[in-house]
Amino acid sequence: MIEFRGVSKRFGEKVVLDGLSLVVPEGQTTVLMGYSGTGKSVCLKHVVGLLEPDAGQVLVDDEVVNELDYEALMQLRGRIGYVFQFAALFDSLTVGENLALGLRRRGLDPGAVTARVTESLDLVELPGTESRYPAELSGGMRKRVGIARAIALKPRYILYDEPTTGLDPVTTAAINDLMIRARRELGVTSLVVTHDVRSAFAVADRIAFLHEGRIRRAGTTAEIRATDDPLLREFIEGALTGEAV
Amino acid sequence: MSGPREFLTLSGRWVVEARRALADGPTWRGQLFPQMKKLGVDSVPVAVFVAVFTGIVLALLSSYMFTRAIPLYFVGTLVAKAVMLELGPVLTGMALAGRVGANVAAELGTMRVTEQVDALETLAISPHAYLVTPRVLAATLMFPMVTALAMAVGLLSGWFTAVNLLDLTSVEFLRGARQFYNFKDIWFGLVKSASFGMAVATLGCFQGLNARGGAEGVGRATTRAVVLGCQAILVLDAFWALVLL
């Protein structure tokens, strides 16, 4: 379980998170939605200790992330896969090496690493791209390599930062399917940040809407679909009718 | 970065991380040789270029100074002493500060602003162990080697100049070079250059990893790394002269 307890974070004068509380239940997929620049990526970074809250706590498996010592933090990161918004692939390494780096770190032997790399690239529909460099890939392909890099580790938690933004409808469906299968077949707990309302309703068990530094509404997919909150309705309907989000 | 307090916090944390990273051999070992090649071997042409001209100028300048009162074979003495004690290490260091400092700061800075450093952290790989340690070690080991080569080249070019452009025979030049030769001259220069390498690489890594704000931030970090690297060399040079001579 991942839990945010009254997390506040500011950068200089700019308050981004302001007492945010959210529970991401075990074995479920929770989608975090919100307008651009509201701090969704900042939220995710707190879970793996890339950012520290100014106030409040982030808990993973009942451990307070920002109070862990180095070893414990490394262990925690070993249980979490992170899909970056802009992929963040290591551009001096090939696609295969990008995936292998974390696997080797976890002590897999070379044969198992190669097998896992192949398997993960197949899952994101990029078979045979091992020896290419990130610079040679399209934006959407890079994004999928980023997803492959996270799922290759078979982590218990996966944090997806806009996994389907900028992908074509067919690939989007494939990625949605991948997230659903990860949950159903592997019991992965996911926190998914997305602008893509269709994708959100497809993959989510629960949806939370971030606004002005707090969770404005959270609930099951059905509850959010039936919400009477005007701001949230606007966000959902705007997206579903194809208007700008 | 802003203000001395933040700088102190960052430096303190840096020292802690550097010690931990050094113990994490498996992570940096594989990076060491590639970095030694990139930062050291690939810098040889620049260093040789600088050394050739240093030798020529030293020979010409000293013959100009040593008219009448001082015998001309002292040209050999001055070239040898100046190349080994001061100009070899310092000019090579300066040349490499530009190359190595800029290279390291730009690479790590780009990795920082494109979240590749964050990605390393989420894979439970310490950026210090994977990026900083191999670069600092490589520079500390390779600066003296490149400097040793530069000393040899500087001496040869001074010798060549003395024989061909001045009225000096090889025998005289070598007599001068040996006259006040002291083994300390060589190791003093090499110890200095090791410290230059360590400083230049450390500053490059520090500026790179603390880069903020896109391409412009990387540019700033790179400039700062080179300027600080050169300043550090001059300060260290004075320090060693005080301590070791």
Ligand SMILES: Nc1ncnc2c1ncn2[C@@H]1O[C@H](COP(=O)(O)OP(=O)(O)OP(=O)(O)O)[C@@H](O)[C@H]1O
């Ligand atoms: N490291 C940082 N330093 C300073 N400000 C930051 C930093 N990270 C994020 N911010 C600021 O925090 C705010 C929220 O950023 P964040 O990236 O979390 O938005 P987001 O909700 O993910 O937006 P988007 O949907 O566009 O990705 C932004 O105003 C951003 O400028």
Ligand SMILES: [Mg+2]
């Ligand atoms: Mg974001």
